[in-house]
Amino acid sequence: MIETNNTIAAIATPTGMGGIAIVRVSGDRAEDILKALFIPAKPRECFESHRLMYGRAVGEGGATLDECMAVLMRAPSSYTREDVAEIHCHGGGVSAGAVLERALALGARMALPGEFTKRAFLNGRIDLSRAEAVMQLIGAQGAAAARASVRQLEGGVSGFVRDVSQRLTGVLALIEASTDFPDEVEEEAAAADVVERLEDVLGELRARCDERSARVLREGASIVLAGRPNVGKSSLMNALLDQERAIVTEIPGTTRDVLTERITLGGVVAELSDTAGRRSTDDPIERIGVDRALRAAESADVVLIVLDAAEALDASDVELLQKADERAVICLNKSDLAPVLCAQDIRKHTDAKILEISAQTGQGIEALIAELTRRVAPDEEGGGTLTVRRHIELARTAADSLERAVDAVRGALPLDTAAIDIRLALASLSEITGENATEAVIDRVFRDFCVGK
Ligand SMILES: Nc1nc2c(ncn2[C@@H]2O[C@H](COP(=O)(O)OP(=O)(O)OP(=O)(O)O)[C@@H](O)[C@H]2O)c(=O)[nH]1
Ligand SMILES: [Mg+2]
Structure with a gap:
């Protein structure tokens, strides 16, 4: 298909309030369009390439649309390798909208999604993998x-x-x-x-x-806290977030729903989820919570299995430990109390990494964060x-x-x-x-x- 109008225009900045909003025009007519809608404060015979000018954007008949800055980037030294004009308006959408409309009235057409970058690719400035980057x-x-x-x-x-x-x-x-x-x-x-x-x-x-590192980079990692009631999952959630986010009480079964917050580990965004303590229960609400907890752990990248160091393992702890796979990190919590449970007892059931922590005093939390970072942050050596x-x-x-x-x-x-x-x-x-x-x-x-x- 022969393209009859190859000059495209669009607002390049997001909608909403902001300091500036940029209208971008690319194609053969970019220079003419810029000259028709922008009047520099210091009159210039010819618009010098790659030079930012201060002036006014004007509508039909010369009415001022906005006070703004503008730049012309002549081909081939531009993003698209075509003539590109950018008009930097005041933010907020109205000014940029009026300037865009003027550019369209002067002969540009609305750009399609990604069309500027597509032109950079079609004109040989970047390859496809760079466009995707x-x-x-x-x-x-x-x-x-x-x-x-x-x-x-x-x-x-x-x-x-x-x-x-x-x-x-x-x-x-x-x-x-x-x-x-x-x-x-x-x-x-x-x-x-x-x-x-x-x-x-x-x-x-x-x-x-x-695949896994790629997905974690694209979408973030998920870390789920698991364990029976009252072992300190919500306390650990709060310690990791460094804020009192989840409700903590001495009553087993406090957390009902899955509670999720974002944290950043080594530059990777992770979703940290606190869940209901696992136990069999007649309470229908708690039962739904326990089901949700199980499902959250199934799809997690890392499962933090929380145990109470002041109590012996019970049957549900053992079941959890036996099911632990390579995603598991065992957090032996409440290590500030007189120990009843120690690492050797846990070792009998799993090879997973064990960290002694106290959500209450903060002991071991730094080491846990380091372990989590190691697990979710990608290995960047060799180009990744x-x-x-x-x-x-x-x-x-x-x-x-x-x-x-x-x-x-x-x-x-x-x-x-x-x-x-x-x-x-x-x-x-x-x-x-x-x-x-x-x-x-x-x-x-x-x-x-x-x-x-
Ligand atoms: N001494 C001590 N107490 C802790 C520690 N972590 C939590 N606790 C206490 O243990 C009790 C239960 O803590 P939570 O964080 O609510 O436990 P949970 O695992 O979220 O419990 P559910 O929501 O019922 O499943 C609270 O009284 C906490 O103060 C700790 O490291 N040391
Ligand atoms: Mg809780």
């Missing part, structure tokens, strides 16, 4: 997710894809050499070399596909995991292809059988950065963007 940065929950997005924005994913693809191309060359010149290349040695190199790449691909779901899926598909290639070579099939799967892996990898991406893929990526980005 822009969106992720905007939606980042917590500093760790933002850092991961910035790494991608700086080309972390593109660099990784390039490196891995180059290595796979090298393996293809080796295979070609051994099939084209069978007398010169020793087949068995070549096969061993191919397997070794493919396995190296495979290991790296798999390491980057850490891929965080965009689409990238993880493609990297997985590539890894699956490589696994088939390794199996083929191990099964003594001709090396060019493996070459087919290596080419498939290369195709999946190139989709991450958007080379040869179909229009449908590109549209899907930009569909979730916000207008004005």
